[in-house]
Every structure is written in C-alpha cells, then in structure tokens.
Amino acid sequence: MKVINIPASVRYLPYENEDDDFTFFGSLEKINVSFSNKFYSSYGGVLYNKSKTYLIVYPNFKKDKSYKIPNTVNKLSFIINDYLENITLPDNLGKGYYYFFNSFEKLKSVSASKKSKNYYSKNGVLFNKERDTLIYYPAGKKSKKYTIPSIVKKVVIGSMSNKYLQELVISRNVTKIGEENFIEGNLKKIIVHSPNVKYGELCFYGNKGKIKFYGLLNSTTQKYAKKNNYYFKAIKLKYPTVKVKSTKKKTAVISYKKVSGAKKYNIYRKTAKGKYKLIKTTNKSSYKDKGLKSKKTYYYKVKSIGNKLKSDASKAVKVKIK
Template identity: 30%
Template sequence: MLSNVVLPTNLEIIPNNCFGYCDIRSINIPNKVKEMKKYCLQYNQNLLTITITDNSILTRIEEYSMQRSKIETIFLPKTVSYFAANAFESSQTLKTITCNPSNPTFSVMDGILYNKDKTILVRYPANHGSSFQVPDSVKKIGFCAFISSVIETIIFPPNLKTIDGWSFMGTRLKKLKIPDSVTDIGEGAFAACTSLTEISFGAGMTYIPSYGFTNARITKIAIPDNITTIGDFAFDNCPTLKEVILPSTITNLGGSCFPSNVNVSFPSDAKLSLDDQQILYNLDKSILIMCLKKSTSYIIPESVVTIRSSAFKEMTDLTKIEFRSGTSLQTIEYDAFLGCSKLSSIEIPSSVTSFGKKSFYNCAQLKSVFFGSKLTRISSQCFEGCTSLSTVSFSTCDSSCIIDSYAFSGCTSLKTLTLSENISSIDM
C-alpha cells in the first residue's frame, strides 16, 4: 500500500480520489497547488500531518478531501477562498485551524474558523473541545460546521438566525436549546446525535427540517404551536421516542417524520385525521402520511390521492393492501412499501400516475403488477428485489411513460413483461 508521496513542485491540482485509501503518514503540499479536489486524500487513516506553507497559492480545499485522516492541525494561506467544512468528515482528531491574517475570506479565533467578519462559524475542529459558547457576532452556523465533533454542550448567541444543514450531525450533544431568534434550520442539522435527550424549540421556528433529529434519544416531544411543518424523517429512528404531541397549527407532516410505533396526539381542531387502523392523514384524507400501528392488512380510503414516502416502510407483517372502489390514488412516493417482505396482495389502482424511487423495493412476496392507463413514471429501483414478481403488465398509456433505471432489477422470477406502446423511455 502506498505510504510515501513526494509531489512535484509544479503541480497545480491534486485530483479527485488521487491518493484515497492509501497509508500516507505525512504530506507536503507544493506551493503551486491551487486545488485539493474531493476525496483526494480520503481514508488515509494514518495521515497525521499536512504541510501547507505561507507562500502557498492554494485556493480550494474541497469536500471529503481529508476524510478519515488523523490530522490535528491545518494552516490556510491567504489565498484560500473555499474551505469545505466536511473536508475532514468522520475525522475526530482535528484540534486547531490556523489562517494567514491577510486572508480576505476567512479568519480564525481560538483555533476555530469563521468568515472574515465572524458572522458565520465555518468549522469547529472536531476535537477542539466538548463545550463551546458561540460568539455573539455569529449570525449563522455553517453547513457541516460541527459535524462529527466531540461537542457535548453548546450555548448559542441570542441573535443567531440560521443553523445550516448537517451542521451538528453525529456530534455528542446531550441537550439543545434553540434561541427564539433562529428562523432557519437546514436539513439534517442535528441528525445522528445519539446522546441528545432534550430539545427546546425556539419561538422563531416555523418548521422542523427533514432528517433534523434522526437517531436522537428523546422519549417524548411536544411540538410548539409556532411549528406548521415537520419534514420527512425528522424524528425517524429515534429508538426511545414513545409520545409525540402535535399542535393544531400543524399543516404538513412529511413521510416517516416519526417512528411507526409512537403514540401521536393532537387537538380536535388540528388539520389531521387518524382512523381506526391508526393511519395518519391530513384533514380531508387526501394524503396518507404514515401508519402508526403494525398489522397484516390495511384498507386505503377512496379519498387518498398520495401515499407519502415510507408510509408503510419495513412493515414485515403486512401481507395485503386493499383500495376502496372509486379510489383517487395518483402518487405512491419513494420507499412507501419498501421492505414489506410478506406483501403478496396489492391491486394497484388504474388511477396511479407515478411510483417513487424504491416504493416497492424488496417486497419479496409480490407476485404480479398491473399498471393502468394514467401511468407516467416508474422511478428507479421501484420494484428492485421483488424476487417473486413473475408478471408485469401495462395498459396503453394515455400519455408518454418513463421507466427509470433498475426499476425491475433483481426480479429473478419475472417471466412475462407486456409493455405499452406509449412507453417513451426505459433507462438501463
């Protein structure tokens, strides 16, 4: 395995994946190098030192470029204008970032990287410390700013406005108090914080982002009435979560926003509906949001137009889905029935126009599928791994229809496939 690299002095770019998965222990970056591309030194798990001199003309350090390294400190010359906060993703050894004070884009205070005027916290080194008080000047926590860090306790400033996507993913946060000043939180901001047991939402929030708090260790969550939207997978895979209290202000719930075994309650004037099967809908039951109780069969009301993503995901006891006559169903979103390994009986209504990615992925007992004339798209991997699927038939479509790549991959029993004349594209 490659362990020693001497780069030429006239080198200008270290390309994507150039020295990934090697055993390099230290490396000197020549002064003429302008760009360190994505993944260029990833998974050099014994890489301890990287030398960048003050005379370097380096301008870009890109995403995952030093992923899984053991580097403890890095210097940014005055020419660096782009630094990806996830350049050190999954590395927990970085303690300090230093920067030439003449750099017009970045500044450093106490080993932490900010933009020049310190209104954006760009990167908190993963091993810098377990507690931190964000300076009052900071208005925004940047994308992946604390990702994979050892931080356990954080105090936000009172004027913070934005917490960008994936900014605290995989950290050791235990308690979280979001200031009332925060109005924007990005996707996955606190995902995979497996020590997080308490969350206090700020009054300025109107939505909880997709993947926002996956894998947290909370047991109960009461959503405040300033929240109107909860995104897809917001509290998915929270193993200890047993109770969710929703306000009447909620108007939109994403797919798999909670685990499927939680007790969900909401006031009578909420814009939600829960039937005797413990299926959660919007108020007029046009959107089937998720199923909150495992069973072997379900009956879908004729009012349902959309089955949300992951609505029945991995319900391994489910054998049958029945649709009421006169159904209005048009869309089955991604992962809707993924992993329903015993699902053998489902007559897909002829009104359905589109199937999301992996919507029936690994439904190993599904034997036949008939598509109606309204069909416009079957997304990638839709029926992949349906090993008992032997017959697939299409009506003559009213308009052109697209079948995306791997839609029927791994359907090892498929013997008969009858295609419509209006199928305009089949991706490989």
C-alpha cells in the same frame, strides 16, 4: 504504497475525482516530484501544482500532527487524513467552505492569521472574514460546551459534527443552521437565544441520547422541537422588534408589535454617552417620549415582560430629534 515518486514526464494526474484511487491511497505517507516536472511540485511530501498555488494531495497516512499550508496556496483540493490535529491556513486562500475538513476526526484546530484575506479563527474554530458565518468547528475539539459568538448569523452546511460537545448555546443573531450539522453527536442540551432559527435537513441525525431544547416562547425552535419530538422548555419571551421616529414636537415615538406571552413592556433610553435607564412601563404597543432636546440623538431598547418570563432587550434603535 507509502511513497509515490512522480517523474518529470508526468503531465496529468486524476486528482479532481474524489473516487479516484490516486486521491485515496490509504497508506500513502509521502509524494515526491521530480524537480524537472513542469506541472507539479512537492513540498514536505505534499503534492502541489508547479507554482504551489494549489494544494492537490495531502497524503492520507502522513503522520504529522500539525501542518502549515504555504502562503503561496490559494486553492485546496479534497483532503483526508487521520493524523492531523492542527492546520494553519494560508493568508491568500480563496473563499470556500471546504467540507472535507469534517473527515479529519482528530483535527482540533484550524487557524487563520490576522493577514488572512477571507478567514478568521478563534480558539481553533473557523469563520469567514466578516465573522458572521461559522465555517468549521473541528471534529476533534474536546470542549463539552460551545457558545456560537453573538456576531454569527449562519452556520454553514455540515460545519459542526463533533462527538465531544454536550451543550450548545445558539446566540440571538443566528438565523440559519445548515443541513447535516451535529450528526452522530452526543448533544444533551441546546440553549437558543434567537427567535427565528431555521434548521436544515438531517441536523442532529443519529445523536446519541435525547436532546433537550431551551429557548424562546413561540419561537421557530419550539416548533422544530415539537415537529421532531424533542423536549422543549421556554426560558424567555421573544424580544420586540422596535421602530422609532421623531415628530415636530420634540417627541420620539417608539413602536413595536406585541409579543406572545407579554403582559407589559419596559422601555429604556440613553444618549450617546449615557447608560440605558427605564423610562416607561406600559401594556401598549407604542409610547411617545416627550420633552426631548432638539438635534440630539437618543437610543431605545424594549423588553417584553410576562407573568413568569421576560425577554432580552430588543436591538437598539436610534433617532435624532427634530
């Protein structure tokens, strides 16, 4: 069946159940609704509720490559389509992860405008508005390498399954890769700059070929690789977690826990308008920076230095001198 015509008399459609035949007509191209129907409407062959705030069914066999969801829509039902390559989300779409996007094998891009209340997109990849959660990486995006942006902290469940990706860079602020990501992919190389990534169940399941991990010494990624029989090579040390406080003697006290593999630590300082400069190299876990100016704010970073490896700079800490 390629076309469904819904008359004015219809009051209910069983679209909420993913096992329903109505939702999964494999050859459905178009849905028409009588203008007199008080409960449903159609636009461009797509089924909505009467007020067009709810996209109910996008036909499985509709052959358009791009679709812009009307801005009246704030909710999506379960959608499957084999032809869509580009989707533009409405500005008022409510919060959700919309896992069904993973079934769009040809989808290359999901776009959200700057006016979107809950979403942000860059190069076709979808994030929450705050940009700290990666919601969806298109299955049909053909890039061989992707770097998760540095602001991202979490990759949600099942949001990244792509057969074209061969190299992935996980930035330092990522702490969680949700379950069922990178299933049946072709990943060969994963570079992890975060010390404490937690990987959910079934990540990398069915990957074709052997994945090689490159990350921080004694990181959670190293433990994960060992547990799951993946190759791992340490390319950096962990960076220290730094604290700083001011004393009454115009002194800043910088402290941190020692890092495994580190023999010494480089301490860097700057003022609000200045650049970071190396002020001390020490093998101790604290340092007193003396002779500072009262009422002035200083910023500090620390690097771990080993025999062969070193870390990235720590996250900056600041202190206003008493």
